[in-house]
Amino acid sequence: MQYAEPITRLVKALSRLPGVGEKTAGRLALYVLNTNREYAEELARSLINVKDNVRLCSECMTFSESDPCSICGDDSRDKEVICVVGDYKDMIAIEASFTKSSAINIRSVYNGRYHILHGLLAPLKGIGPEEIKLKELAKRIGNHGVKEVIIATPFDGEGEATAHYIGELLKDTEVSLSRIAAGIPVGGSIEYMDASTLSRAMDGRRKL
Numbered sequence: 001m002q003y004a005e006p007i008t009r010l011v012k013a014l015s016r017l018p019g020v021g022e023k024t025a026g027r028l029a030l031y032v033l034n035t036n037r038e039y040a041e042e043l044a045r046s047l048i049n050v051k052d053n054v055r056l057c058s059e060c061m062t063f064s065e066s067d068p069c070s071i072c073g074d075d076s077r078d079k080e081v082i083c084v085v086g087d088y089k090d091m092i093a094i095e096a097s098f099t100k101s102s103a104i105n106i107r108s109v110y111n112g113r114y115h116i117l118h119g120l121l122a123p124l125k126g127i128g129p130e131e132i133k134l135k136e137l138a139k140r141i142g143n144h145g146v147k148e149v150i151i152a153t154p155f156d157g158e159g160e161a162t163a164h165y166i167g168e169l170l171k172d173t174e175v176s177l178s179r180i181a182a183g184i185p186v187g188g189s190i191e192y193m194d195a196s197t198l199s200r201a202m203d204g205r206r207k208l
């Protein structure tokens with residue numbers, strides 16, 4: 001026994017979403033089918049709405065309704081400092097983590113802007129410099145009086161390769177380049193750290 005054709009179509013479309021297997025897609029499709037029409041309409045409208053009304057900010061490449069985005073358009077944020085992240089979710093996480101914590105005022109920790117690469121270098125997956133927003137980063141640095149670039153790509157093979165590439169890209173510029181620190185998480189116990197985390201933490205030590 002198979003799903004009716006319209007359901008099969010929906011299951012197929014849903015199972016293309018990352019992390020959604022065919023079983024989950026089937027469950028979601030049946031949920032939509034069993035719920036009221038308003039919900040289905042709202043879901044369909046929201047899907048089209050993100051495609052029609054969200055674009056890339058022409059400066060930092062973030063997803064935004066407006067161009068420039070609210071961060072690039074905010075004059076109280078430091079134009080001279082850019083934090084480079086692999087994807088949009090990372091930028092949101094950095095902004096949100098400070099906002100959520102009432103103990104830390106984001107502006108005192110980071111008051112610069114961002115650059116979203118929309119991917120990381122991964123030669124084995126066919127992702128080279130042309131496939132991510134590196135050209136846009138180089139152009140931005142050339143044009144806008146940027147003085148400092150902080151690389152906040154992940155500490156894995158792709159994140160490190162991307163950080164290294166940006167280092168090479170900016171080698172002959174006046175820009176001060178840094179990498180966010182890697183090491184022991186707050187509240188973490190040294191006893192349980194792996195060797196590479198410990199050596200990065202030791203390497204990244206700073207004066208008290």
Ligand SMILES: [Zn+2]
Nearest residue numbers: 057060069072
């Ligand atoms: Zn922007």
